[in-house]
Amino acid sequence: MKYQAPTSIEEAVALLSSDPGARVFAGATDLIPQFQGGRPEPSMLVDLKGVPQTGVLECQNGYWRVGAAVPAARLTSHRELVSAFPGLVEGTSLIGSDQIQGRATLGGNLCNASPAADSVPPLVALGATAVIVGAAGRRSVPVSEIVIGPGATSLHHAEFITEFRIPVPARGCSDAYERFIPRTEMDIAVVGAAARIRLDDQGRCRDATVVLGAVAPTVAEVSAAAEILRGRQLAEAPNCKAFWEELGEAAVASCNPIDDKRGTVQFRRRVAAVLARRTVATAARRAKEAI
Amino acid sequence: MSRTYVTCVVNGDPVDFLCHDYQTLLSALRDELGLTGTKEGCGTGDCGACSVILDGQLVCSCLVFAPEAEGRSIETIEGMAEGQHLHPLQESFLEGAAFQCGVCTPGFLIAAKALLDHNPTPTETEVRYGVAGNLCRCTGYDKIVRSVLDAAVRMREQDTRKETA
Numbered sequence: 001m002k003y004q005a006p007t008s009i010e011e012a013v014a015l016l017s018s019d020p021g022a023r024v025f026a027g028a029t030d031l032i033p034q035f036q037g038g039r040p041e042p043s044m045l046v047d048l049k050g051v052p053q054t055g056v057l058e059c060q061n062g063y064w065r066v067g068a069a070v071p072a073a074r075l076t077s078h079r080e081l082v083s084a085f086p087g088l089v090e091g092t093s094l095i096g097s098d099q100i101q102g103r104a105t106l107g108g109n110l111c112n113a114s115p116a117a118d119s120v121p122p123l124v125a126l127g128a129t130a131v132i133v134g135a136a137g138r139r140s141v142p143v144s145e146i147v148i149g150p151g152a153t154s155l156h157h158a159e160f161i162t163e164f165r166i167p168v169p170a171r172g173c174s175d176a177y178e179r180f181i182p183r184t185e186m187d188i189a190v191v192g193a194a195a196r197i198r199l200d201d202q203g204r205c206r207d208a209t210v211v212l213g214a215v216a217p218t219v220a221e222v223s224a225a226a227e228i229l230r231g232r233q234l235a236e237a238p239n240c241k242a243f244w245e246e247l248g249e250a251a252v253a254s255c256n257p258i259d260d261k262r263g264t265v266q267f268r269r270r271v272a273a274v275l276a277r278r279t280v281a282t283a284a285r286r287a288k289e290a291i
Numbered sequence: 292m293s294r295t296y297v298t299c300v301v302n303g304d305p306v307d308f309l310c311h312d313y314q315t316l317l318s319a320l321r322d323e324l325g326l327t328g329t330k331e332g333c334g335t336g337d338c339g340a341c342s343v344i345l346d347g348q349l350v351c352s353c354l355v356f357a358p359e360a361e362g363r364s365i366e367t368i369e370g371m372a373e374g375q376h377l378h379p380l381q382e383s384f385l386e387g388a389a390f391q392c393g394v395c396t397p398g399f400l401i402a403a404k405a406l407l408d409h410n411p412t413p414t415e416t417e418v419r420y421g422v423a424g425n426l427c428r429c430t431g432y433d434k435i436v437r438s439v440l441d442a443a444v445r446m447r448e449q450d451t452r453k454e455t456a
Contacts, residue, residue, distance in 0.1 A: 003295065003312035003358040032315065032354050033335035041313060047359065073348060097424020098402065099339055102348040103355070185423040186337075 005047040009133050009162065012051055016158035017135050019044045024160045026054065026069035027103035029096065030112040053131075053162040054107065057081070062168050068107025068130075068161040076101065085166065086286060087175030087194055087279070088122040094179060095119065097186060107161045113147045114188075116214035120147070121194035122177045124219050125211040128166045134159035147218045172206070173198040174286035176279040179213070180271045182262075189214040190263040193251070193275035195225075197234065197283040201291055205229040205284065210247075210276050215255040215268050222276060224250040234284035247280065248273030299360040301326070302370025310357040317341045319357035320367060328368035328397050332426065339425030342398040342405075343367050349405035351424075368397035371404065379445040380404055380438070387438035391429035399425050403439045411447060415440060 006012040016022045021043035025031045035041050048054045054069035076093045095104045095118050109119045128143045135158050148154050175196040181187035192213030200206045210225040228246045257268035294309040308323040320326045332340035334353050341352040344366035371378045380400050390396040406421035418439045
């Protein structure tokens with residue numbers, strides 16, 4: 001296995017195009033354990049961290065540019081980013097220990113294509129776009145279209161993501177992410193839920209996106225959420241109002257979970273309903289502060 | 292197969308080594324540089340025994356490829372004491388009996404140092420999260436957490452003494 005550290009997009013694409021067995025990496029926190037677990041090593045490893053575009057972190061022209069190889073620790077300590085996307089940062093901060101946070105990246109978390117990836121539901125809820133480069137040039141694709149199944153992405157060989165573009169939150173808009181694990185730290189989501197809520201000046205829901213993780217082969221959007229929540233007062237904690245029940249039922253209907261050692265199908269469905277309500281309430285509380 | 296030549300700084304000293312591209316930083320530290328204080332536990336980033344500080348950032352050296360060290364600065368357990376003077380964390384661990392078999396100890400000390408470098412006044416909860424990436428199968432963690440908190444106090448006292456001196 002040959003290690004390569006290109007310093008430009010062109011160099012990286014040329015390296016990848018030269019070897020069908022080449023693959024990219026950034027933090028390597030998923031990659032090296034896969035090798036340890038017996039997965040064959042590629043003939044070439046292309047380290048993307050030296051490609052300047054993968055390290056950007058800035059706000060310009062109405063959107064945030066977040067480099068695909070920026071380590072989680074840099075995202076969670078970036079005050080403006082935390083304030084713009086508290087839910088995305090919550091999801092990112094839950095990926096592993098401090099040691100892992102020093103290496104793990106949004107690009108890797110997405111392209112590892114685990115159904116339980118914690119940063120993916122918030123990225124999708126925020127309407128983030130992935131900027132992809134390859135031999136055929138550059139294209140932009142919604143993050144929701146990158147993962148096509150467990151461990152599989154829609155990227156072609158010699159393509160990689162350089163950065164994510166996330167629209168700056170509008171007035172009265174915020175997000176939240178919560179996950180369930182059976183302990184307090186260092187585990188993989190049994191269910192994850194992200195919500196992006198936009199309120200009008202009277203505090204009524206104007207728009208809502210709810211995205212679930214770990215309950216289907218890819219993230220699952222609760223497509224009925226906007227219709228159920230529009231016009232509602234959300235800033236108070238979820239109570240027995242009918243629309244909260246409806247939201248929970250819509251979350252359950254969006255699930256297509258599996259039974260495994262972390263949770264049963266029935267448990268995952270019930271938890272999805274609870275977390276969908278909680279993240280909507282949290283995102284709405286934050287959105288109210290942003291009116 | 293040809294090996295890659297890597298130059299970097301370890302514990303303040305410039306060093307160089309030859310490695311295979313598939314080797315991890317952990318393997319390079321132990322097998323090429325003879326720095327066997329950094330331990331291998333799981334080899335998959337779960338246990339933290341191989342913790343080192345890479346350009347100021349706590350990482351698992353088992354999850355870093357050795358060639359990635361080119362031009363970087365690495366802190367390992369071997370650089371923690373200053374000559375015969377133990378680091379306050381090492382003193383606290385000794386006095387607080389914060390280890391038994393000792394295999395996890397270098398990783399805990401490095402993780403604790405990284406925590407205190409960024410946050411000199413952590414709460415108990417912050418210490419527990421700060422070392423959540425390190426596993427110890429002997430102590431039950433309580434003595435480790437108390438020793439880190441004790442070291443934080445010692446380090447603050449040292450700083451105050453330095454300032455008044």
